[in-house]
Amino acid sequence: MLKSRSSIQKVLDYLERVFVSKKVSGEEMGQSVTHKANRKPIKSNTLTLHRCTGCFQNVPKSNLLTAPCAHQYCPSCLRRMSSTALKNPDMFPAKCCFQEIPTKALMKVMSSRNKQRYIVRWEENNIPPLERLYCPREKCSRWIPPKSTGTRLGYRVCPHCRAKVCSKCGDFFHLGWSCSHDSETKAMLQLAKENNWQRCSNCLYLVEKVDGCNHIVCMCGHRFWYA
Known part of the structure; x- marks a missing residue:
């Protein structure tokens, strides 16, 4: 009788330990699942950053321009280079590694x-210097595009x-017979040679x-060497 009671008690103790163990593990499992469910997802930055050659700042690759020499520039540096x-004039057009x-x-x-100014x-810059025409008015002296008004009439505006500027000699527009493109221009160049004057190649x-x-x-x- 004592042996049977002892055996029964051992069985009860064993069952109690098993039940408690399963209950604890189940609660821990539930807490673990709840903790994972409440955790916020971490957003990862997928932008690929590259360093700008000009300012050395890290910039998204999509915003960079790769120059012909393989150097990369951000928009701010490109604006500064173009300005x-x-x-x-001696630095135009914008270059990198020449x-x-x-x-x-x-x-x-x-x-x-x-x-508009850059265009x-x-x-x-893409017209040979000897083919460019500039306004003879001293306060202007700016370049006159080939497609300007009056080209067919022998002058450009x-x-x-x-x-109105003569297309041949670059002076103010005049009658064809009085154009200094031939005789007067030659005489002026001869005088310049005698006085060691120089002519701008631009x-x-x-x-x-x-x-x-x-x-x-x-x-x-335009910049040039006088000698």
């Missing part, structure tokens, strides 16, 4: 005013001051150096 090129940056790429980041300067104006060094900046913005 600098417009202010300095290679021109595509104009179409610069158009995407420039202001409307600078876009005009680019067109001027300056789009800036509306002056706008063809005659320049006389009074003093200073031989580095000359013409009124058209």
Whole structure:
């Protein structure tokens, strides 16, 4: 009788330990599931960042322009490079490693005013110096595009001051027989040679150096060596 009671007690103790163990593990499992369900998802940044060659800032790859030399620039640096090129004729067009940056790429980041200025300067820069025509009016002296008004009549109209300019000699428009393109131009060039005057290779104006060094900046913005 004592043995049977002892055996029964052992069985009860065993069942109690098993029941408690399962209950605890079930509660822990429920708490674990609840904890995972309440956890907020972590958003990962999928943008690929690259360093700009100009400002060394990390910028999304989609915002960078790859120049022909493989250097990459952000929009801010491209705007600064194009503005600098417009202010300095000897630095135009905008370049990197002596290679021109595509104009179409610069158009995407420039202001409307600078876009127009850049296009005009680019067109001027792509015409051989001896074929360019500049306004003879001293206060203007700006480049006249080949497709300006009056071309068929032997003159071009300056789009800036509306002056009529002879297409042959670059002087103010005059009658054909009085054009200085031949005899008078030759005489002037001979006089320039005798007085050691130099001619700007960009706008063809005659320049006389009074003093200073031989580095000359013409009124058209072109730089050349006087000697």
